[in-house]
Amino acid sequence: MPGTGGSRMKARNGRRPGGAGSVETARPKPMRTEILDAAAELIVREGYDACTMRAVAAMVDMKAGSLYYHFKSKDEIVEEILNQGIETLYARVAGTIRDLPKETPFARRLSAAVEVHIASLVGKDQKYMHVYEHLPLVIKRRSRKMREKYAQLWHDLFAGGVASGEAAAGHDLRLLVPYFLGGLNRVPEWSRASGASSEKIAELAVVTLLDGIGARQ
Template structure:
């Protein structure tokens, strides 16, 4: 993201007006909480400490506000996941997947409202806004495609698993957390660990044990 920052517009130049970002902060929070259509420009303006008309000094329309917010949201989670993966170094793909899951979840719940709003309202914004922001989302999805393809190539993923479906199931399990996760009740790392464990090894007890494998029965309850 660093080399092509200008052409990708991933990070606004530091000269950008502070209020522009401040408005986006408020918009992201409101969109995340209430959805796109339910939030009016008057709401965003009030949350930003100004009047509705003043918004038009910073943005040309409501659609521009939401489009920029959506892009920042995807770029945020993309950046966090990529950073976590690169920091993980050369480890088994299975571990990379758990790392990516943890970074994705962290982005959703610990890095402001952009990512959460981005996920929740993307399907509800006008088609024009979707078209204008689909590119950033595709870039992020392609990163996961490559991540899973690498795992399959190295033999860390079963050959009979559809990688497209695996990715979509993962995204679903993670993004749906927006509908139930409340900070403080459950540990984010624990959630990431459980999801990684289930996705990689399954929720069922170990299947027919291979040749030299001990059967682990610890924690299993006997049939009544």
Template structure:
């Protein structure tokens, strides 16, 4: 007699939805949103086309779910990295952990990262409110980390923390998507921000 699955184990429907999201992220990353069809997503997920419509009302709904998942998982990685620090941790330690977490998210979520960072979605917030809200939360977390580092005197205080955030994330995104080694990029950014131990 087999034992029942753990209470928090994903259901079959959850696993199928995840397969579809992963397949859609891979398709969109390679073909762009306009070149991605639901039939191709179903093929990549090794499912029947009807499975897509069972979980997602439309292609736009599926694309928004991919965007939301990419940002949500990036936020989870960021929050896990910062919360794993010994409390209370100084602003430079939190920012250093955030830099490494962002690069790890780009590496681990490569297809999702390529989709989230693709130019067609930079202004998608108006028609994709769930994605917009997830992205706002992620950016707000980064703004707080930058602002704390400014208050601690680690980063210059005369600049809008959102501008510094965008510069930091832009540099990390460019290096991460270019396939540069995570450790090398992290050390370079930490040095640039004055966070290196040396």
């Protein structure tokens, strides 16, 4: 595979795997994954414009021309990062909801989903998630199919609350879901400066949605 030079296959002690005195090491990442990781790191660290094909190739120790063997363009790389990020987010939120006991109240189910969503966006190890906040709006609008699938997960969550009588009926979920998710997706822009935990932000989001902020009479 292009770009997989000897430096990638060396063990951490400088010896190649399988040789005398060698130590067992983890298998290297597939080249496509290395490229995606490098591009995501570059976007988060230096911005979308800095993520050129040449810059990404340099980060993975590959000739710029060889990068086109794996991806046709920078846009294709970014779209793959977005898709994988959303797929991971979907799996985590869906898994969290699925693992809750069936009798779990709607407010708790919503809070758990919000907490996982926020934690995935701001967690230090979620590199692909961090990319989203650094992209131009026109780029964010791509990966529509995966975004619609993720939105449907939240639509079903809210619909379940309405069906159980725990959430008020009459609201158009086609408007409520993107409104709610849009607010959650902006959390990384201010949460780090505030120092608030994912749990605290999730609690605030759920309380303000379900109870409102108006003073009780």
